[in-house]
Amino acid sequence: MQLHDFPVPDTAAARAAATLADAYQSPALTAHAVRSWYWAEGFAAVDGITAVDHELLYVAALLHDIGTVPEFDNIRSSYEHAGGHVAIALTTGAGWSGARRQRVLDVIVRHNWPSVDVSLDVEGHLLERATGLDISGVDADGLPVDYLREVVRAFPRGSIAAEFGAGVVDQADRKPDTAARRIVDAGVVEKLRHNPLERLG
Template sequence: MHIEDFPAPDTAAARAAVSLAERYQSPAITAHAVRSWYWAAGFAALDALTGVDHELLWVAAVLHDIGTVTEFDAHTVSYEHAGGHVAVALTTGAGWAVERQQRVLDVVVRHNWPSVDVDLDLEGHLLERATGLDISGAGADLLPEPFLREVLARYPRGSLAAEFGACVVDQAARKPDTAARRLVDGGVVEKLARNPLETLS
């Protein structure tokens, strides 16, 4: 399993998602987003999951935390809903059908669920597992270590632990009825610090 096994989609929507992420997100958050794509693709290959909408999964992965940035931080909804609606706006401009726009919103929102049934939402299942790995280290032993090291070398973790930890604590304080509060109460700050990926970087 290698990075080259999972080429990023080269479409207008995929390129626009990267452009938007790089313009508004920090390098650490954008690298986290791209790593999440590779972990999701790796889990799909590991479990021989077919029928993945790779363009949709890429857009959702790249933009799944964009609702945390100041320009898109909606004070009345969770950051995952805010980010999902950014993805809807982007894919509307790219000409996606309304049903597929709704799917990208669902996938972004569901990445913060405790788990997502693969039969309910294939891409949501993959992104939830992938972000769980990159944030808390869940499933780090399932993907080959050389693949983990290869992705981490190309997209380093940098200040992710400190940056995302502070961000989710802020979100939880301002929006106590959202998933951010559950993440904080579940020890996400400590999980970030103890993530085994930190030692592989």
């Protein structure tokens, strides 16, 4: 398994998502988003999951944390809902159907669920597992170590531990009824620091 096994979708929505991520997210946050997409695709390959909407998964991965940046932070809604609505706006411009736009929102929201059953939502399941790996180190042995190392070297972790840790704590403090509070209470800041991926760079 290698990076070139998973070509980035060459579509208007995918290109727009990458442009938006680069314009508004820090380099560390966008690298986290890209790594999450590669982890998601890797898990699909390892598990033999073939019914994947790769374009939708890519857009959701690139924008799943964009609700944490000041320009898109919502005063009341969770950052995953805020990011999901950014993705709806973007994919509306790309001509996606209403049902598919709802799907990208669902996938982004569900990435913060404790788990997502693959029978309920393939892309949501993959993104939840992928972000769990990149943030908390969950299931780090579920992908080949050479692949983990290749992705981390291509898209370095940089300051993601400090940056995302501070961001999710801020979200939890301001929005205590959202998933951010649960994630912080579950020890995400320590998990970020001790993520085994930090040793692969």
